[in-house]
Amino acid sequence: MEKFTTLDGLVMPLDRPNVDTDAIIPKQYLKSVKRSGFGPNAFDDWRYLDPGEPGEDHSKRRPNPDFVMNQPRYHGAQILLGRENFGCGSSREHAVWALEDAGFRVVIAPSFADIFFNNCFKNGVLPIVLDAGVMDRLFAEVEASVGYRLMVDLEAQTIATPDGEVIHFEVDEFRKYCLLNGLDDIGLTLQHADEIHAYEQRRRAEAPWLFNAITL
Amino acid sequence: MSGKTLYDKLWDAHLVREDDNGTGLIYIDRHLVHEVTSPQAFEGLRLTGRNPWRTDAVLAVPDHNVPTTQRDQGVAGITDPVARLQVETLDSNCESFGITEFHMNDLRQGIVHVIGPEQGATLPGMTVVCGDSHTSTHGAFGAMAFGIGTSEVEHVLATQCLIQKKSKNMQVRVEGELGEGVTAKDVVLAIIGEIGTAGGTGYAIEFAGSGIESLSIEGRMTVCNMAIEAGARCGMVAVDQKTIDYVTGRPFAPKGEMLERAIENWRDLHSDNDSVFDRVVTLKAADIQPQVTWGTSPEMVVPVNAAVPDPAQETDSVKQTGMQKALEYMALQPGMPVTDITIDKVFIGSCTNSRIEDLRQAAAVAKGRKVADNVALAMVVPGSGLVKQQAEEEGLDRIFIEAGFEWREPGCSMCLAMNADRLEPGERCASTSNRNFEGRQGAGGRTHLVSPAMAAAAAVAGHFIDARELV
Ligand code: SF4
Numbered sequence: 080m081e082k083f084t085t086l087d088g089l090v091m092p093l094d095r096p097n098v099d100t101d102a103i104i105p106k107q108y109l110k111s112v113k114r115s116g117f118g119p120n121a122f123d124d125w126r127y128l129d130p131g132e133p134g135e136d137h138s139k140r141r142p143n144p145d146f147v148m149n150q151p152r153y154h155g156a157q158i159l160l161g162r163e164n165f166g167c168g169s170s171r172e173h174a175v176w177a178l179e180d181a182g183f184r185v186v187i188a189p190s191f192a193d194i195f196f197n198n199c200f201k202n203g204v205l206p207i208v209l210d211a212g213v214m215d216r217l218f219a220e221v222e223a224s225v226g227y228r229l230m231v232d233l234e235a236q237t238i239a240t241p242d243g244e245v246i247h248f249e250v251d252e253f254r255k256y257c258l259l260n261g262l263d264d265i266g267l268t269l270q271h272a273d274e275i276h277a278y279e280q281r282r283r284a285e286a287p288w289l290f291n292a293i294t295l
Numbered sequence: 296m297s298g299k300t301l302y303d304k305l306w307d308a309h310l311v312r313e314d315d316n317g318t319g320l321i322y323i324d325r326h327l328v329h330e331v332t333s334p335q336a337f338e339g340l341r342l343t344g345r346n347p348w349r350t351d352a353v354l355a356v357p358d359h360n361v362p363t364t365q366r367d368q369g370v371a372g373i374t375d376p377v378a379r380l381q382v383e384t385l386d387s388n389c390e391s392f393g394i395t396e397f398h399m400n401d402l403r404q405g406i407v408h409v410i411g412p413e414q415g416a417t418l419p420g421m422t423v424v425c426g427d428s429h430t431s432t433h434g435a436f437g438a439m440a441f442g443i444g445t446s447e448v449e450h451v452l453a454t455q456c457l458i459q460k461k462s463k464n465m466q467v468r469v470e471g472e473l474g475e476g477v478t479a480k481d482v483v484l485a486i487i488g489e490i491g492t493a494g495g496t497g498y499a500i501e502f503a504g505s506g507i508e509s510l511s512i513e514g515r516m517t518v519c520n521m522a523i524e525a526g527a528r529c530g531m532v533a534v535d536q537k538t539i540d541y542v543t544g545r546p547f548a549p550k551g552e553m554l555e556r557a558i559e560n561w562r563d564l565h566s567d568n569d570s571v572f573d574r575v576v577t578l579k580a581a582d583i584q585p586q587v588t589w590g591t592s593p594e595m596v597v598p599v600n601a602a603v604p605d606p607a608q609e610t611d612s613v614k615q616t617g618m619q620k621a622l623e624y625m626a627l628q629p630g631m632p633v634t635d636i637t638i639d640k641v642f643i644g645s646c647t648n649s650r651i652e653d654l655r656q657a658a659a660v661a662k663g664r665k666v667a668d669n670v671a672l673a674m675v676v677p678g679s680g681l682v683k684q685q686a687e688e689e690g691l692d693r694i695f696i697e698a699g700f701e702w703r704e705p706g707c708s709m710c711l712a713m714n715a716d717r718l719e720p721g722e723r724c725a726s727t728s729n730r731n732f733e734g735r736q737g738a739g740g741r742t743h744l745v746s747p748a749m750a751a752a753a754a755v756a757g758h759f760i761d762a763r764e765l766v
Contacts, residue, residue, distance in 0.1 A: 080343070110377045112334030112384040115342065172446065201446065264446070265345070268454040271312055271320060275348075275456055278311045278322055286420070288549035288557040289324045292351035293395045293416060 081203040082261035086184055086231045088157030090221045091147060098161055099168030100195060104177040108133050117173055118180030122148060148181075152225045160217055161188035165206075166195025175202045185231050187238075189214050200254050201263055205233060207248045233259055298567025300464045301533055302499040305439040305564075309422050311456055321459045323451050324421040325433075327407045328355040328394070330385040332426030336449035337388040347392055348455040354416050355389045355396040357382045358406045363676050363703035363716060370399055375715070405679020405705040408432040408646035412516065413679055415545025419534045419561040424451055429646050429729065431522040434531035435515035436538055437564035439499070441529040462528065463573040465498035466566070469506030471580040476763035478656065479514030480648060480727065480746035482506065482578075483521040484586035488596040490576055495527030498574065501566060502532050506580035512541040513652040520647045521729050524593040533565035587633050587759050588731050588744040590621035595731075597633060599749065599761045605629035624733055625741050626721075633759050636743070640724040641666075641673035641700075641754040642736070643747050645710035648727035649678030651685050653747040657727075658691040660751035660765050666699035667757030674701040674716070676708040698755065712737045725753035 108120050111133055119137040126148055128141040142149045148156075159178070165188040166174060175198045178186065184204055189211040191199075199206040209217075220240065221227040230239040233255060238246040257267065268275075283290050299307070311320040333355070340347065347353070360378035370386065373379035382399060389396035397403045403410060408429055411417040423433040423440035426448040433440035443457065451457055467486055486502075487494075500522050507515065515532045522530025532538075539558055542548050549557045584598035595618070597604065606618035606629060622629060627636065643649070643657050654677065666673045675695050677683035683705055686692055692702045709716040710728040718724055718740025727750050728735075731742040745753065752762035 112338070112381055114335040114338040264458060265343070265450050265453045268320060268450065268456055268458065272454075274312050274320075275322070275454065279455075282322070286557070286560060288418065288553050289421060290351075291547055291549060293354045293547060294351060295395055 080201075080261050080263035080266060083184065083203060083205050083233055083258040085233065086157060087228060088185065088231070089153065089155055090158045090160060090217075090227050090229050091153040091156035092160040092218050092221050093147060094162065094218060096162040097164045097167055100166055100171050100174035101168050103166070103174040104171065107131075108177075109171060109173055114176050115180055117177035118182070121177040121181040122146070155182065157182055158185040158187065158229055158231065159183045160214070160221060161186055162214070163188070163190050163211075165191050167192035172198050172201070175199050175204055179204055187214070187217070200258065203258065203261070203263075205231070205250075205258060207231070207238070207250075209246065209248060213246060297571045298569040300466075300566040300570045300572060301437060301501050301531055301564060302439065302462070302464055302529075303570070305420065305422070305531075306461055308420070309439065317460065319459050319461060320456050321422060322456055323424050324352060325411070325416060325418075325423045326353045326451050327411050327416070327423065327425035327430070328353055328385075328448070329359055329407050329425070329427065330357040330381040331359045332445050333388065333448055334381065334384045335445050336426070336452055337392065339446075339449040340392070340452060345453045347394070347452045350393045350395075352455065353394045353452070354411065354414070355385060355394050356404055356407050356410055357385050357399050358404070358705075359707045359711065361399050361404075361704070361706040363674075363706050363708045366400055366704050402680040402684065405677070405682065406646045406649060406707055408516075408520065409649060409678030409682065412436065412512075412541075413545070413681055415542055415548030418542060418548060418557070419538055419564050424457065428523045429520050431528070431530045432516050432520040432646055434519040434522065434529050435512060436542070437531060437534035437561065439529055439531065440519075442523065462499040463497055464571075465495060465500045465527070465574045465576070466572040467500055467502050468504035468575065468577040469502070469580050469583075470504045470577060471506055473506055473509065473580045473583060476748065476766060477583050477585060478746040478748060479510050479517040481583055481586045482510070482514075482580075483518040484588065484593065484596045484744065485583045486518075486576075486578060487521065487525045487593045488586070489578060490525055492524060492592055492594045493526045494576075495522060495525040498527050500525065500527040500530045501572075502530060503566070504577070504580075506578070507532060508535065511652060512537055513650045516650070517647055517653075521593065524729055534561045585746060585749050585761055585763065587749065588742075589625065589627060589633065590618065591624055591731055591733050592617075592621070593729070593731060593744060595621055596744070599633055599759055601633060603627050603629055603631050603633060634761070635758065636723070637669060637758040638725050638743070638753050639669070639671050639722040640718060641670060641750050642676070642709040642716075642724055642726040642728065643674065643700075643750050644676030644678070644703075644708050645726075645728035646678065646707075647729045648747045649676060649682065649705075651682050653727065654682070654686050654691050655689070657747040657751040658694045660748050660762055661698040661700065661755060662694050664698055664755040664765075666754045669757045670754055671722075672701065673699060673754040674703055674709070676703045676716075677705050679705050700754065709736050711735060712740075718742075725750045725759065
């Protein structure tokens with residue numbers, strides 16, 4: 080998993096509540112055998128005027144000019160502003176894979192659906208919960224100024240706005256530690272590699288038949 | 296201090312480390328892999344530049360998506376492009392990571408939960424995982440076996456371990472002698488009917504008692520297979536002489552002196568006499584009749600000679616609505632005899648009931664009879680190429696074909712309808728699989744779960760009938 084320490088990123092507002100994971104990545108793309116490559120299909124139904132299928136060249140499709148992601152001023156955005164209950168619906172991890180592949184490393188919303196929230200941390204994406212009032216202000220500011228950026232500092236748990244305001248946010252200590260160090264569950268387990276090796280050595284002596292190799 | 300349950304013993308033997316909050320890091324001895332839940336896990340390894348911890352612990356096989364007819368052109372001949380891509384991806388991942396795979400047209404190919412035990416890749420005392428919930432099947436060998444998600448598949452590939460919380464201990468006892476013609480499938484359906492689909496939630500279930508001991512290893516696999524349908528992540532049965540006899544001589548099983556040592560160790564794989572379970576449920580074997588599910592959850596089950604239950608008699612209002620919905624979906628009337636339910640298709644197969652013993656039981660019923668005219672399709676899908684070969688040596692294929700059944704190539708097939716084998720909307724199926732959820736065997740399809748003998752009996756009668764009347 081990629082580390083997350085600080086991010087100075089362009090902000091894109093997605094001004095609607097209850098954005099569900101089906102909207103983030105529609106079900107036809109779940110047939111994919113990949114974990115990457117979902118980026119062009121993030122928000123597929125909103126983003127394109129014509130329907131899409133996995134495997135086709137999405138750059139040839141007709142973009143919906145009204146959708147925020149297609150407006151040039153938001154190209155290259157890495158921070159997504161959302162509304163209440165962001166990421167609700169099915170548990171598909173593909174939703175986070177799609178956002179990450181589309182370039183987003185931070186999602187800021189007043190509330191998140193639980194599974195989506197957890198899936199973010201597993202994939203190096205930082206979900207931040209802020210008061211609805213603060214969110215309203217951020218939405219107004221980003222819409223008012225082209226090229227609006229935020230500076231997110233995970234260590235300090237702060238978001239700095241262009242005019243110098245500093246907003247504090249909460250994050251679970253353990254999650255923070257994992258993100259700062261780029262540790263996913265696998266990374267964490269591998270910190271105990273010595274213990275795993277020691278276990279294997281002991282078991283191999285005790286019960287060698289469990290280590291019969293599966294080879295043809 | 297009280298003794299240990301079988302589950303306690305397996306847990307303790309595999310605990311690499313434990314956190315202060317009781318979360319364990321569990322060592323995984325055997326990892327089975329199939330084409331549907333593994334691609335993103337391999338992709339994850341690639342993206343992070345990680346290598347598998349121990350490739351020699353992994354056995355892979357394509358099963359969910361493979362066609363059950365016309366395999367002569369190999370993978371390239373799979374007509375569904377999505378299925379073909381998933382099978383090709385498994386092939387290339389196994390090749391590039393150095394993982395042993397039984398390819399689609401290998402004689403040893405089959406449903407992952409059939410081939411593990413068949414090859415001796417599943418051994419008593421192991422931890423066995425697979426990206427598939429029916430991994431509980433392998434618990435029949437006194438193993439701790441459970442299904443995992445795609446992220447966990449990657450975790451096991453990368454670390455040979457899993458982060459787990461220990462479950463509570465539950466024992467389901469089946470006491471006494473099973474009636475003639477009552478099978479393992481009837482036993483497990485009756486258990487689920489008794490404890491419900493959430494009855495085992497949070498527990499590891501050990502199946503025990505003389506009724507379970509009397510079952511063959513194949514029958515025990517059928518019972519453990521459906522532990523997940525009772526809400527438990529894993530089900531298991533203690534090791535006895537039958538287990539040892541079954542394992543001995545299998546390709547990946549230990550041999551010679553190593554086998555002797557292993558057997559000595561395996562003899563301890565049972566719950567201690569003074570062990571304590573958090574919950575014990577006991578069923579009388581003699582009360583169990585051949586079962587038929589009538590609804591859209593495995594707990595909606597009755598004996599074949601009973602009637603479809605009436606929601607009006609149910610006092611719990613949530614259950615009552617559930618029953619009404621199920622009856623509506625299944626297009627059944629409360630109070631109608633189960634034997635009046637006519638069927639359109641029959642599926643004998645799946646990791647629950649596709650082993651040689653299952654096919655023998657079905658063939659014993661089908662022998663010398665014909666599939667009824669109102670049955671559009673009756674298919675037999677052996678669990679593996681080796682099961683198929685064995686059945687053909689015994690002439691079972693002839694019996695089925697002469698009776699009008701289709702004899703297919705091994706795979707999951709109509710258990711989940713990912714390949715071309717499926718129900719059309721409104722069609723009713725007698726199926727030996729494990730899930731009767733809405734749409735499981737095809738959108739709008741209606742599934743009744745039964746034993747292989749009962750499925751064969753329904754095929755020849757055209758409606759449900761007590762298979763014991765036909766043998
Ligand atoms: S046979 Fe059915 S339940 Fe068993 S592994 Fe295949 S799809 Fe899953």
